[in-house]
Amino acid sequence: METSNGAPPAPGLITRETPVGYELIGVTKKAAIQLMGSRLWGRFNPNHWDPVYAAETGLKAPIQTGEMSSAYLSEMCVNHFGRNFFVNARMVCKYVAATLANEVITTHGIVREKAPKGDGFRFKVEIWAENEAGEKKTVGWVEADVEV
Amino acid sequence: MTAPETDALRPMTEIQIQQTRDFVNSLNAKSQTYWDMVAVGDELWRDLHITPELVILYCDGVEDYNPWYEGWLMNTWYGEGESPFGGAIVPPMLVSHFVLSVQFDHTKPFAIGSIHTFHDSEIIEPIPVGATVRIHTRAIDKFVKRDRRYVRHEVTVTDAETGTRYLTETRDILSR
Numbered sequence: 207m208e209t210s211n212g213a214p215p216a217p218g219l220i221t222r223e224t225p226v227g228y229e230l231i232g233v234t235k236k237a238a239i240q241l242m243g244s245r246l247w248g249r250f251n252p253n254h255w256d257p258v259y260a261a262e263t264g265l266k267a268p269i270q271t272g273e274m275s276s277a278y279l280s281e282m283c284v285n286h287f288g289r290n291f292f293v294n295a296r297m298v299c300k301y302v303a304a305t306l307a308n309e310v311i312t313t314h315g316i317v318r319e320k321a322p323k324g325d326g327f328r329f330k331v332e333i334w335a336e337n338e339a340g341e342k343k344t345v346g347w348v349e350a351d352v353e354v
Numbered sequence: 355m356t357a358p359e360t361d362a363l364r365p366m367t368e369i370q371i372q373q374t375r376d377f378v379n380s381l382n383a384k385s386q387t388y389w390d391m392v393a394v395g396d397e398l399w400r401d402l403h404i405t406p407e408l409v410i411l412y413c414d415g416v417e418d419y420n421p422w423y424e425g426w427l428m429n430t431w432y433g434e435g436e437s438p439f440g441g442a443i444v445p446p447m448l449v450s451h452f453v454l455s456v457q458f459d460h461t462k463p464f465a466i467g468s469i470h471t472f473h474d475s476e477i478i479e480p481i482p483v484g485a486t487v488r489i490h491t492r493a494i495d496k497f498v499k500r501d502r503r504y505v506r507h508e509v510t511v512t513d514a515e516t517g518t519r520y521l522t523e524t525r526d527i528l529s530r
Contacts, residue, residue, distance in 0.1 A: 213421045216438040235417055239363045246411040247451075251466045252378045257358035259378050263467050263530070268363070272470045273451045277416040280447045284420065289438035291446055292480035300472045307363050 218288030230315035239307045269304035275344040282313045287350040299346040309337045326353030384463035389503045389529035399490040425483035444481040457491040457507045467530040475523040486514040503529045
């Protein structure tokens with residue numbers, strides 16, 4: 207995927223010809239404790255960065271805010287839908303398991319539906335984020351219009 | 355199993371450990387449960403000015419370096435930025451992250467120990483960096499599922515000046 211200045215292509219990688227079953231290329235991130243506990247993200251809740259408090263509340267380790275996982279999935283979707291992910295799009299996420307500090311998370315997506323709309327299509331993509339063992343942490347789906 | 359140490363995941367000196375324990379204790383001392391802080395029907399709203407620096411802080415935390423979001427850069431500092439919509443825009447899920455600061459009375463201590471579990475978000479229009487958005491929340495349900503207590507909110511995010519609707523959302527929080 208060649209980009210300009212590191213930006214995704216404005217129209218995205220998914221076009222009207224993209225078939226159902228197409229697999230999106232995800233992003234991979236490490237759940238770094240320093241980022242999980244940064245002021246804008248998790249500092250207000252020690253479950254997100256303090257091993258002592260997390261253990262007291264029954265957690266094996268500090269857990270990422272779910273919204274960090276949504277941000278990772280959103281980055282993947284912007285890469286593939288480009289500007290189309292900012293207009294009349296939908297994103298549904300369920301945090302089915304906690305992302306623990308130091309886990310490496312990769313996002314995934316598969317085009318599941320493609321419905322005619324206007325001059326183009328509305329795509330529905332199953333999305334999820336999982337750790338290196340393949341354990342799903344966040345599951346959901348997105349919808350976006352392409353060439354409508 | 356032995357209890358973890360404060361510095362189990364990152365190196366710290368004695369003074370850093372003490373400051374950390376004092377900070378956590380201060381959060382914990384005044385905290386109520388989220389379940390007790392919210393009543394169905396509660397409506398709250400606040401305005402958030404989405405400055406270029408706020409966007410950079412958000413993006414750096416999740417290592418998203420898309421230049422569309424850059425209205426501030428080291429060396430050049432402030433700039434209009436560039437995106438398919440003209441100037442710099444806000445990442446699609448950024449405002450969703452700030453809903454948490456609206457959906458309970460922020461003048462009270464935060465209900466630490468609560469966990470966000472679900473969101474269903476409609477992304478309607480791109481938000482320009484520099485916009486002021488009004489985040490409006492309404493508690494629509496409190497329910498117990500598998501012995502866990504959840505609070506559900508409806509959210510609307512609009513431009514505080516023009517009224518442009520940017521995002522709507524339904525979201526659940528698991529309370530202690």
